[in-house]
Amino acid sequence: xxxxxxxxxxxxxxIEPKVRRYPQNKAEYEERIDEIMxxxxxxxxxxxxxxxxxxxxxxxIKIADDPWLQRVxxxxxxxxxxxxNMRPEHxxxxxxxxxxxxxxxxxxxxxxxxxxxxxxxxQRIVRDFIYAVGKKLGEI
Numbered sequence: 001x002x003x004x005x006x007x008x009x010x011x012x013x014x015i016e017p018k019v020r021r022y023p024q025n026k027a028e029y030e031e032r033i034d035e036i037m038x039x040x041x042x043x044x045x046x047x048x049x050x051x052x053x054x055x056x057x058x059x060x061i062k063i064a065d066d067p068w069l070q071r072v073x074x075x076x077x078x079x080x081x082x083x084x085n086m087r088p089e090h091x092x093x094x095x096x097x098x099x100x101x102x103x104x105x106x107x108x109x110x111x112x113x114x115x116x117x118x119x120x121x122x123q124r125i126v127r128d129f130i131y132a133v134g135k136k137l138g139e140i
Contacts, residue, residue: 007131007140015134020098020105022079029072036062078136082129093117093125 007015018025036059063069083091096114100106108119115122134140 007127007134011134011139012130014139015130015137016098016105018075018137019079019094019130019133022076023099024102025072026076029069029076032066032069033063075137078133082132082136086129089116090125090129093122094129097122097126 039059083094086094093111093115096111097105097108106114108122111117111122112119117125131140
């Protein structure tokens, strides 16, 4: 709960797109992990130079060395951990607000038809969610 703390505009503008892109980023992340896991190493069993011989270790290093994968994993974990700790009614508000349309948020006026909350309550739920995700990401 925020309880009166204001979220700086700069932080809001950083966190909100990360929340909105969550479904797309999660799908891309899983796709890239699958690509890395399914890559065939062109190995005939003979040692070649000083490269890592263990295929599992090679995959783990490839995943750990990819900065995009690390950043997106951190964002996914932050959004999921906050979202999964919310009440189901509040989860619905977040789902409708951020993940109904791909490129913009649903307006609160339109959300009243989809949820059982008034505009002010939905704004509080969204603000608390953004604040908690921002705390997890270190933006607030």
